[in-house]
Amino acid sequence: xxxxxxxxxxxxxxLLLIQSSYxxxxxxxxxxxxxxxxxxxxxxxxxxxxxxxxGGFMAASLISTHxxxxxxxxxxxxxxxxxxIIKRGRGHFGxxxxxxxxxxNSDPDYDDVQRVKKYISHENVKVVLNLHDGSGFYxxxxxxxxxxxxxxxxxxxxxxxxxxxxxxxxxxxxxxxVCQHVxxxxxxxxxxxxxxxxxxxxxxxxxxxxxxxxxxxQGKAAFGNxxxxxxxxxxxxxxxxxxxxxxxxxxxxxxxxxxxxxxxxIKQALYDDIYISFYDDKIKLPLSTIRSELxxxxxxxDGKINFTPSNPLMTVLKNDQEYAIHYGNVRLVSLRPDYxxxxxxxxxxxxxxxxxxxxxxxxxxxxANKKIFVHDKEGFRVNVIGYTNKNQRNExxxxxxxxxxxxxxxxxxxxxxxxxxxxxxxxxAGMILVKFEENIxxxxxxxxxxxxxxxxxx
Numbered sequence: 001x002x003x004x005x006x007x008x009x010x011x012x013x014x015l016l017l018i019q020s021s022y023x024x025x026x027x028x029x030x031x032x033x034x035x036x037x038x039x040x041x042x043x044x045x046x047x048x049x050x051x052x053x054x055g056g057f058m059a060a061s062l063i064s065t066h067x068x069x070x071x072x073x074x075x076x077x078x079x080x081x082x083x084x085i086i087k088r089g090r091g092h093f094g095x096x097x098x099x100x101x102x103x104x105n106s107d108p109d110y111d112d113v114q115r116v117k118k119y120i121s122h123e124n125v126k127v128v129l130n131l132h133d134g135s136g137f138y139x140x141x142x143x144x145x146x147x148x149x150x151x152x153x154x155x156x157x158x159x160x161x162x163x164x165x166x167x168x169x170x171x172x173x174x175x176x177x178v179c180q181h182v183x184x185x186x187x188x189x190x191x192x193x194x195x196x197x198x199x200x201x202x203x204x205x206x207x208x209x210x211x212x213x214x215x216x217x218q219g220k221a222a223f224g225n226x227x228x229x230x231x232x233x234x235x236x237x238x239x240x241x242x243x244x245x246x247x248x249x250x251x252x253x254x255x256x257x258x259x260x261x262x263x264x265x266i267k268q269a270l271y272d273d274i275y276i277s278f279y280d281d282k283i284k285l286p287l288s289t290i291r292s293e294l295x296x297x298x299x300x301x302d303g304k305i306n307f308t309p310s311n312p313l314m315t316v317l318k319n320d321q322e323y324a325i326h327y328g329n330v331r332l333v334s335l336r337p338d339y340x341x342x343x344x345x346x347x348x349x350x351x352x353x354x355x356x357x358x359x360x361x362x363x364x365x366x367x368a369n370k371k372i373f374v375h376d377k378e379g380f381r382v383n384v385i386g387y388t389n390k391n392q393r394n395e396x397x398x399x400x401x402x403x404x405x406x407x408x409x410x411x412x413x414x415x416x417x418x419x420x421x422x423x424x425x426x427x428x429a430g431m432i433l434v435k436f437e438e439n440i441x442x443x444x445x446x447x448x449x450x451x452x453x454x455x456x457x458x
Contacts, residue, residue, distance in 0.1 A: 036069030051084025055236020056131030072253030100214035134226035153228030159200040168221035282430040299337035340428035350375040362430025
């Protein structure tokens, strides 16, 4: 192959890759989640404009999933640049936060940028807060390489000190209030927040291209919040949440959250209570301790995998012959499909758990000590994944002990949760999960089942 042909080949391959990426990104849209009661005093929170800043988009997701707005209105875009979040890069098609002054309609980010511009410009929106993770620690005077005026982490960003608008135009004063609140709750004194005024209008050509400066030019109070990239994600989210709550207080927005605002509380809210369901809740998978691979996972014959996540940062993408569940920057599990027609009926299943009779619906989880017994249901076949009985294909009406199921087939890394699948003729009908926990009392069993059922209905 001569040099000219080689160059042509490289161009064609590059265009094919871009075309493939563009097809994928068109199938992954960002969410707008409205909290509270719509009014003309709305806070718009944006996370994920850059896909390599998880503290920001994870904090935004917490507002959408773990907060109740009791007075006022909050709109949340937790996953603006969703494809770049999944790809773990700043911007798969370039830096989206440099596309708000000008963008070509051929740009793959064009539709998303235009859509979020409409939300920013909406008459109800009065404050826009863009959540970022920045390098190092912003300091007004140079201390060292990581603590200097050239760093962005641990700062509240404004484009100018004052804006001539009816409400919230005192940008610098508001940013100072937020920093004071955050600084009253630092994990370490070195984590101190400062206000950074970029004075964008004075000629900062890079900042003129940003989302917040676009908002300023629409007559909206706009702020950036930067947590340091030197921290683990949950610690970044902690500082974002501290700031975000103070912005709500500035606006008179009242709220309730269902977790403690501490590092442990943030960590648990982000990682412990996450689920995804498939095919109208016929399958529900707990994801906090999920294995990296699940084999023979039931998927509709047409290849469509309908799902409902417990968090807007979750999605399912097909990669070659597998389906991957993503949560933010993390690929949680690969599903190796087993294709079936899907039965549409909802059913109730009778079983005995350690000798106690239970009735459960598809998608639910039961807690067992040592053994389970699934009652025969006319027209259905039962398959306990990881258990083998050479004498019968239908594994109903069998007392099955935990030690008879191979650990390799557990849903979770700890070897406690197993799949029980049901088939109606040759169609997949649904799944329940059994979690084996040794040395639990009946009372604890009942309590944990109730908690599990509640979690599964997020």
